[in-house]
Amino acid sequence: MKTARMLTIWIVAAVVMAWPGKFARAAEMGTAFTYQGHLYDANYPADGLYDFQFKLYDSDDPCDCNQIGADVNVGDMEVIDGYFTVALDFNDANAFNGDARWLEIGVRPGEQEDPNGYTALSPRQEVTAAPYVLHAKVAESTAAGGYAETDPTVLEGVKDGVDWSELMSIPEDISDGVVDWSELMGIPDDIADGVVDWSEVTSIPGGFADGVDDIGLTSETDPTVDANVKDGVDWSEVTSRPGGLDDGDDVGITVESDPEVGVVDGNYVPKWDGSALVTGTIYDDGNVGIGTTSPEAKLHIGGTPGVDGIKFPDGTVQTTSAAELSALIASLEARIAALENPPGWGFPLRGAQRIEADSVGDAVYPQVAVDSGGDAVAVWHQYDDTRWNIWSNRYVAGSGWGTAELIETDNSGSAEYPQVAVDSAGNAVAVWYQSDGTRDNIWSNRYVAGTGWGTAELIETDNASNAKHPQVAVDSAGNAVAVWHQYDGTRCNLWSKRFVA
Numbered sequence: 001m002k003t004a005r006m007l008t009i010w011i012v013a014a015v016v017m018a019w020p021g022k023f024a025r026a027a028e029m030g031t032a033f034t035y036q037g038h039l040y041d042a043n044y045p046a047d048g049l050y051d052f053q054f055k056l057y058d059s060d061d062p063c064d065c066n067q068i069g070a071d072v073n074v075g076d077m078e079v080i081d082g083y084f085t086v087a088l089d090f091n092d093a094n095a096f097n098g099d100a101r102w103l104e105i106g107v108r109p110g111e112q113e114d115p116n117g118y119t120a121l122s123p124r125q126e127v128t129a130a131p132y133v134l135h136a137k138v139a140e141s142t143a144a145g146g147y148a149e150t151d152p153t154v155l156e157g158v159k160d161g162v163d164w165s166e167l168m169s170i171p172e173d174i175s176d177g178v179v180d181w182s183e184l185m186g187i188p189d190d191i192a193d194g195v196v197d198w199s200e201v202t203s204i205p206g207g208f209a210d211g212v213d214d215i216g217l218t219s220e221t222d223p224t225v226d227a228n229v230k231d232g233v234d235w236s237e238v239t240s241r242p243g244g245l246d247d248g249d250d251v252g253i254t255v256e257s258d259p260e261v262g263v264v265d266g267n268y269v270p271k272w273d274g275s276a277l278v279t280g281t282i283y284d285d286g287n288v289g290i291g292t293t294s295p296e297a298k299l300h301i302g303g304t305p306g307v308d309g310i311k312f313p314d315g316t317v318q319t320t321s322a323a324e325l326s327a328l329i330a331s332l333e334a335r336i337a338a339l340e341n342p343p344g345w346g347f348p349l350r351g352a353q354r355i356e357a358d359s360v361g362d363a364v365y366p367q368v369a370v371d372s373g374g375d376a377v378a379v380w381h382q383y384d385d386t387r388w389n390i391w392s393n394r395y396v397a398g399s400g401w402g403t404a405e406l407i408e409t410d411n412s413g414s415a416e417y418p419q420v421a422v423d424s425a426g427n428a429v430a431v432w433y434q435s436d437g438t439r440d441n442i443w444s445n446r447y448v449a450g451t452g453w454g455t456a457e458l459i460e461t462d463n464a465s466n467a468k469h470p471q472v473a474v475d476s477a478g479n480a481v482a483v484w485h486q487y488d489g490t491r492c493n494l495w496s497k498r499f500v501a
Contacts (some may be wrong), residue, residue, distance in 0.1 A: 045082030049110030181455035388414035408456040421474040
């Protein structure tokens with residue numbers, strides 16, 4: 001995955017603007033400008049699709065600055081040999097008022113969907129004088145009232161715009177504003193009527209001279225077609241046929257005369273003896289018989305009573321049914337039950353088990369805690385195609401995993417990176433950080449054994465800046481302590497809160 005490999009961005013050009021004069025007043029110029037950059041990915045010029053996020057600030061100091069206007073997000077921008085060009089509009093009339101401005105540029109690979117996946121390039125790029133043409137020209141036009149009708153540099157005939165009738169020296173053939181086929185010059189004679197006929201096409205391959213799409217092989221006189229197949233290929237005209245296919249059907253081994261098939265009797269299933277297929281010992285006439293040629297059930301095992309029968313991998317031979325078979329089944333069931341909870345990673349025939357079934361978006365960053373009785377609680381964050389949410393599932397020893405459930409319902413912003421802890425009674429506490437649209441806050445929810453999850457609640461209220469990456473621990477009585485780090489505008493500090501059961 002591409003993350004922090006994007007090291008630098010070289011600014012090439014930053015402005016393409018129109019002069020807001022009287023000559024083109026059909027639309028306001030607006031506050032947008034064109035920005036071009038040169039992106040390096042892992043020390044090489046980038047190629048491919050990237051997502052960009054542009055933010056405008058009044059300072060290059062991340063700890064002492066104010067954002068100007070809104071974020072500008074540009075998705076799936078094609079970068080070629082490192083170069084890209086975007087139109088930026090921060091939708092703020094005062095974005096360029098003469099004061100210094102800096103751009104913060106975030107980049108992520110185009111295939112990513114994580115809204116927090118942008119890598120901010122450092123340092124911020126200072127916006128030089130060119131974008132301030134916006135400010136200067138608007139101010140000049142406002143102060144002077146635009147270009148006056150008496151402006152000597154503007155022709156009288158175009159002060160209100162240029163109409164077709166005001167153009168001079170228009171060729172007579174297009175004076176009506178329309179170019180007709182008859183007015184074009186230098187047209188070859190063969191297509192002077194505006195239509196290309198098949199007879200006017202030159203260098204036609206011989207096999208297509210009749211104008212019929214036959215891939216060049218339909219004419220009996222075509223020298224590239226063998227005379228024997230001009231009317232089609234018959235089976236008798238195919239050479240080098242394998243011996244078992246001489247009659248055109250047999251798949252090579254279905255007839256008694258086939259050299260690879262020995263003598264096979266009646267309904268017996270053939271077996272390979274090393275050189276040919278011969279009669280086997282399994283009889284199949286709709287019922288399968290082993291040791292009998294007249295099976296009376298779907299599976300009929302013949303032989304000497306008390307001697308022949310079914311032998312199992314442990315060496316046990318079952319020669320009778322009814323009571324002994326019931327006892328054998330009971331024995332097998334007991335053995336299977338003994339394997340339900342073996343040492344190690346579980347019953348070898350079962351493998352891993354999926355514990356969430358929501359396939360809308362990715363489920364990532366799982367955490368798990370286990371109590372003294374072997375019950376477990378797992379938590380993770382999962383994308384719903386709009387934001388990240390916190391989910392959980394519980395494992396009960398002897399029963400297995402339950403059904404995954406959403407344990408937070410605040411959709412203001414994404415909830416991510418949960419942690420979980422459990423006490424000896426199976427109660428659990430989960431914590432995570434979640435965006436409210438402005439900053440990240442610390443949230444928690446508690447699971448009570450026998451009752452289930454409660455309602456998620458905010459456990460910190462200091463809104464100075466983001467609070468992130470909480471951790472939690474629970475004692476045997478169910479009391480919990482959560483810790484996290486939080487930015488105060490200058491530095492990150494450690495905070496804590498305690499839950500009393």
